[in-house]
Amino acid sequence: MNYTNSIKIAVNAIRRNKFRAFLTMLGIIIGVASVIAMLAIGQGSKKSIQDEMSSMGTNMIFVMPGTDQRGGVRMSASEMQTLKLDDVEAIRQSCPAISAVSPVVSSSGQAVVGNNNWPTTVYGVNDEYLGIRKYEVETGRNFSDREVQTYAKVCLVGQTIVENLFPDGENPIGQSVRIGTIPFKIIGILSEKGENGMGQDQDDLIMAPYTTVQKRMLAITYIQNIFASAASEGQNDEAIEQLSETLRRTHKIKAADADDFNVRSQAEMVQTFSSISDVMTGLLGAIAGISLLVGGIGIMNIMYVSVTERTREIGLRLSVGGRGNDIMTQFLIESILLSVSGGIIGILLGLGASAGVSAFMNWPTVIMPMSVIYAFAVCSLIGVFFGWYPARKAAALNPIDALRYE
Amino acid sequence: MSKKIIQVQELKKDFHVGDITVHALKGINLEIEEGEFVAIMGTSGSGKSTMLNILGCLDKPTSGTYSLDGVSMGGLNKNELAGLRNNKLGFVFQSYNLLPRTTALENVELPLYYNTRIRAKERRERALEALEAVGLADRMHHMPNQMSGGQQQRVAIARSLVNDPRVILADEATGNLDTRTSYEIMTLLQELNDQGKTIIFVTHESDIARFMKRNVVFKDGRIVKEEWVKDRFNAKQMLADLPVDQDVI
Ligand SMILES: Nc1ncnc2c1ncn2[C@@H]1O[C@H](COP(=O)(O)OP(=O)(O)OP(=O)(O)O)[C@@H](O)[C@H]1O
Ligand SMILES: [Mg+2]
Numbered sequence: 309m310n311y312t313n314s315i316k317i318a319v320n321a322i323r324r325n326k327f328r329a330f331l332t333m334l335g336i337i338i339g340v341a342s343v344i345a346m347l348a349i350g351q352g353s354k355k356s357i358q359d360e361m362s363s364m365g366t367n368m369i370f371v372m373p374g375t376d377q378r379g380g381v382r383m384s385a386s387e388m389q390t391l392k393l394d395d396v397e398a399i400r401q402s403c404p405a406i407s408a409v410s411p412v413v414s415s416s417g418q419a420v421v422g423n424n425n426w427p428t429t430v431y432g433v434n435d436e437y438l439g440i441r442k443y444e445v446e447t448g449r450n451f452s453d454r455e456v457q458t459y460a461k462v463c464l465v466g467q468t469i470v471e472n473l474f475p476d477g478e479n480p481i482g483q484s485v486r487i488g489t490i491p492f493k494i495i496g497i498l499s500e501k502g503e504n505g506m507g508q509d510q511d512d513l514i515m516a517p518y519t520t521v522q523k524r525m526l527a528i529t530y531i532q533n534i535f536a537s538a539a540s541e542g543q544n545d546e547a548i549e550q551l552s553e554t555l556r557r558t559h560k561i562k563a564a565d566a567d568d569f570n571v572r573s574q575a576e577m578v579q580t581f582s583s584i585s586d587v588m589t590g591l592l593g594a595i596a597g598i599s600l601l602v603g604g605i606g607i608m609n610i611m612y613v614s615v616t617e618r619t620r621e622i623g624l625r626l627s628v629g630g631r632g633n634d635i636m637t638q639f640l641i642e643s644i645l646l647s648v649s650g651g652i653i654g655i656l657l658g659l660g661a662s663a664g665v666s667a668f669m670n671w672p673t674v675i676m677p678m679s680v681i682y683a684f685a686v687c688s689l690i691g692v693f694f695g696w697y698p699a700r701k702a703a704a705l706n707p708i709d710a711l712r713y714e
Numbered sequence: 715m716s717k718k719i720i721q722v723q724e725l726k727k728d729f730h731v732g733d734i735t736v737h738a739l740k741g742i743n744l745e746i747e748e749g750e751f752v753a754i755m756g757t758s759g760s761g762k763s764t765m766l767n768i769l770g771c772l773d774k775p776t777s778g779t780y781s782l783d784g785v786s787m788g789g790l791n792k793n794e795l796a797g798l799r800n801n802k803l804g805f806v807f808q809s810y811n812l813l814p815r816t817t818a819l820e821n822v823e824l825p826l827y828y829n830t831r832i833r834a835k836e837r838r839e840r841a842l843e844a845l846e847a848v849g850l851a852d853r854m855h856h857m858p859n860q861m862s863g864g865q866q867q868r869v870a871i872a873r874s875l876v877n878d879p880r881v882i883l884a885d886e887a888t889g890n891l892d893t894r895t896s897y898e899i900m901t902l903l904q905e906l907n908d909q910g911k912t913i914i915f916v917t918h919e920s921d922i923a924r925f926m927k928r929n930v931v932f933k934d935g936r937i938v939k940e941e942w943v944k945d946r947f948n949a950k951q952m953l954a955d956l957p958v959d960q961d962v963i
Contacts, residue, residue, distance in 0.1 A: 313827050313830070316827070317827055320816075324813075324815040324816055325815065621813060623811075624813065626799075627772050627805055628799065628800065628825040629797065629799045629800020629801070629825055629877070630800075631793045632792060632796075634828055706774065707799075708772040708773040711807075711811065
């Protein structure tokens with residue numbers, strides 16, 4: 309038998325049964341496309357979380373107050389007053405693995421400029437805070453250590469503040485913004501950071517010297533958080549170690565007692581988040597696997613459903629002189645043609661769906677070449693196998709048995 | 715003296731259905747010479763189709779020997795049998811067995827696809843010739859479901875002719891056709907026989923059997939009677955004599 313004839317026979321058989329061919333291809337198309345799209349969504353969200361996290365600085369460490377058990381009365385976290393300015397100083401003195409440290413106090417309030425007002429949060433920090441949080445000053449300048457020491461009423465504002473308090477596009481630098489009863493002079497504008505991984509607007513904030521916020525706005529002596537930077541990413545664990553030691557010492561905590569503070573690091577959070585998104589990718593992969601399976605079963609079904617009709621066809625072809633090999637070649641070519649073209653359409657559809665998801669739903673998607681190759685290979689192989697295998701069985705029958713098949 | 719094209723000796727065929735064994739053929743001896751036109755007759759279940767299927771190499775006997783054109787079938791493998799079906803035999807099925815959704819022309823072309831010596835152009839020409847021979851050239855682009863039973867039967871006959879076989883085997887080829895169409899098909903077969911083709915025709919209608927040269931009667935898996943037909947019918951003549959208004963009834 310020559311192959312031109314086999315190809316002609318196969319193409320004719322497909323041409324005569326376009327609907328059956330379409331159904332067969334559909335299984336493969338859906339299988340391939342859904343696997344590609346699922347994994348693209350999974351990978352996309354994982355990558356965007358990772359990017360987000362590392363843009364916040366993976367060497368960031370922060371300290372929250374913990375339960376002060378010495379008083380015997382448990383208090384809610386916001387009321388806890390275990391962190392002091394002295395702690396910041398001690399950390400600066402005795403933690404060589406920490407390169408920058410800043411106290412944080414914050415106050416929510418209405419920011420007002422002329423007729424415009426906007427509810428926001430004022431963070432009281434020192435001049436090192438920008439570096440720790442990876443914020444940058446776009447125009448103007450950061451406040452100086454001297455301004456911190458002198459309780460200066462100066463501030464830096466984020467882009468969201470600028471948009472809402474200066475809607476007409478005036479230059480905010482040098483203008484005054486009133487928060488509560490206190491007017492602050494704007495000396496710098498922060499560059500845009502966008503939303504963080506949890507959907508918070510990182511540009512909706514005002515930064516001022518912590519002294520000013522602490523004394524003039526909140527009238528407190530304690531601080532709410534401490535933010536610090538490890539000297540390098542590799543020194544994260546060392547830095548956390550040193551910081552905890554220092555705080556236990558300054559807080560006079562006995563070896564047997566629990567800490568009255570909590571230390572968290574960005575690296576730790578990145579890990580948590582990426583393991584969460586690993587789980588998510590795994591889940592999506594499982595869903596994709598199930599779609600593959602469903603697609604595969606679909607392909608199998610349509611092949612088996614058509615097997616009665618096709619067994620008669622095979623019987624007829626055998627009875628007019630087709631050999632077993634001719635029949636198998638025909639069915640192999642048919643199922644390769646259907647599976648490969650179905651697979652290619654599936655790839656295009658999968659890529660299209662991924663692009664659509666990121667365009668219309670704003671979900672980040674990342675196409676992994678391996679997922680494309682896998683999905684295509686698995687579906688095509690299932691298609692080819694189940695197209696060919698029943699034919700192989702039928703071609704081994706006596707012609708008359710194949711003709712009589714029911 | 716013509717040569718013997720079919721020689722069958724002590725041919726037996728059993729079918730096993732569950733625990734029961736059906737002895738469909740119980741020792742058949744039959745010789746057919748080249749150019750013969752033989753009717754295989756008998757009641758329903760007497761083994762006619764079973765015999766014809768074995769003669770057409772579509773099925774294998776349980777025991778006994780069968781030689782076609784001097785070649786013993788027992789020693790041939792599947793591919794060699796397929797080659798024989800392709801080159802020497804033309805089979806007409808009672809139920810036509812045309813490929814659905816496939817034009818008459820393509821159905822007739824089918825056996826030629828499995829003959830590597832025949833190129834696309836010749837394939838088309840020979841299929842057209844065969845369709846002309848059965849008077850269906852104008853229907854070559856019609857699908858089976860767009861044709862009457864008789865027309866489908868004629869397409870099936872054209873398909874059995876297209877490879878220029880030595881022997882044509884037809885199973886109840888006029889079984890469900892009206893008188894006129896039956897006569898048309900008999901006319902065609904008698905012409906082919908006159909051109910030298912050996913034809914074996916299964917039927918249970920004794921008046922149809924009178925178009926053939928020899929009748930072999932089966933009963934219960936055995937040959938019970940063999941006779942040469944006297945006063946053989948001439949199909950062309952009878953077709954011409956058929957009253958025209960018979961069509962109207
Ligand atoms: N595939 C089969 N399996 C089991 N028994 C079979 C099979 N084919 C035929 N038989 C049996 O063999 C016997 C002969 O059957 P066959 O089809 O040859 O009869 P026939 O003479 O062609 O009858 P009809 O005129 O009704 O077509 C019957 O008893 C039938 O039941
Ligand atoms: Mg029969």
